[in-house]
Amino acid sequence: MRFLPPAAAGPHAPGWPPGATAARAARPVRPEPDVTTGLHRPxxxxxxxxxxxxxxxxxxxxxxxxxxxxxxxxxxxxxxxxxxxxxxxxxxxxxTTFGLHGDHLVVHTGLVRRQSREIPLSRLQAVDVVRPLLIQVLGLAELRVELAGGDQSEIRLRYLGRRSADRLRASLLAHAAGLSGRTPEAPEWPFYRLRFGLLLGALAFRIPVLAAFVLFLLLTVAGFAFVEAGVLGGMVPLLLGLMRGFLGPLLRYTDFYASLSPDGLRLRYGVFQARMQTVPPGRVQAVRIVEPLLWRSLGVVRVEANVAGYVGERQMDSSTLLPVVPRRLAFALVDELFPGTDAARVALHPARRGLSRNDALGVDDSVVVTRSGLFCSVIDIVPHARTQTVRLAAGPIARRRGVAAVEVDTPPGPVRARAAGRDLAEARRVVDGLVERGHQSRSSTAGPERWATRSAP
CATH class of the missing domain: 1.10.287 (Helix Hairpins)
Structure with missing residues (x-):
C-alpha cells in the first residue's frame, strides 16, 4: 500500500469495495509499540x-x-x-535503540564501536518516510530525519513498522514545533494532485527528450536498413539517457500529491519507492520556478526549492517541490511557503544593457525576484529574511561598460538568484536596499524553532 492522500485513504473513497468497512473493522490489527515513550529497536x-x-x-x-x-x-x-x-x-x-528524551531524539548504534547521538529537535529541518517496493510488501518503512549541520547530520532509522514510522514522524514534528510528542497528527488540506497524463505529456514534451527520441529512431532505422551494428554505439547512450531523463522521473513522481498542514508541506509520490516528505514551516529558504520552452504552450512549470538541512546529493534528490504544476498554482505555493508575500505581483524590471535583456529584477518589501533564461525561463524568489549574502559582481569588461550583476546567496540548493546587465549605479542602490531590507526582516521575524508555541510578533 502506497502513501495515499487523506481523501483517498479511507473506506469512503471512490472505488472502495462495498462492505470493505465492516471487513476492515473485523480484521484483527496487531498493535505496534508506542514509539513516543521509552527506548525501542527497529x-x-x-x-x-x-x-x-x-x-x-x-x-x-x-x-x-x-x-x-x-x-x-x-x-x-x-x-x-x-x-x-x-x-x-x-x-x-x-x-540499535532509539527514543525520545524530552525534546531530543536519542539514537544508539554500533556493535564493535558504540555510538550515541542525542539530537535537539529544534534543529530538525525535514522528516521523510521512504518505502522501497520490497519494504512496502513487508509493511515496513524507513524514517529519514534531516538536521541542520552539514552532510553528516542525516539520521536514518531502518526499518520500522509502517504505523510506527508515521507515529514517530508526527511526534518529531510536534516536538520541533514546541508541542507535546503525544499531540495528534496535524490535519492537512489538499493543495495539488498531479494527473498521470499531465506528468507523462510534460516529461515527453521537452526538447532534450524529443531530440534524443528522434535520434534514437533514426539510428534504429539506419541500423536495420544498412545492417550496421555500429549504430549500437550511439543507441545505447541515447537509451540510457532517455531512461534517466524520462522514465526515471515518470516512476518517481507517479501518484504525486501535495497537501498543506500546520506542520508544513507534505509531499507523497513514487511507485517503486513510495515517499512521504514533510518540510516544516520556515525551512524553505528560496524557490525557483522553471518554465521550459515547450511547456509554455501547456501553461505548466516546475517548482524547486532550497530546503535547509538537505545537502549534497540529498539536496538534489529532494529539491523538487512540484514536478509539473499550472503556473498560477506555483505562485500560490510560494505565497503559502512565504506568508505575507505576493510574488506574482512583483514588478520585474528588465536589464538595460548587454546581451542579458531577458534578465529581470524585482524587489518589494518581502522578496527579491530575478528572471533569467531565454529558452528556459527561470524565476528565482528569495525572501529578504532568508538572504545570507548580497553581492555586486562586475568584471573588468563589465566595469568599462558600466554594468554589473546583483547576486543573492542562500543556503545550498538549485536557486541562484542573479540579475545581470544592471547599470552600475542602479546595482549599487539595489544591493544597499537589499541589505537594509534583509536586516529589517531578520530583526522582526523569529526563526523556525518551536513555531507553534510562539506568540505572534
Missing amino acids: HWLTVPLQAAVVALVFLAMPGVVLLNFGGLWVLFLTLSVGFAAGAYALLSWWN
Missing part, C-alpha cells in the same frame, strides 16, 4: 531482510564463480554466508 524483520540481501549478493557475485565446484558447494556456502550475516544483523539490531 522492526525485527530487519534481521532476516539484511541476511537475505547479503546472501543474494554473495550468490550473484562470488557464487557464480564457485559453480565450477558444484551446486551443493554453492548452496552450502550461500547458507553459511546467510547465517553469518543473520548473526551479525541480530547483534547489530539488538544494539
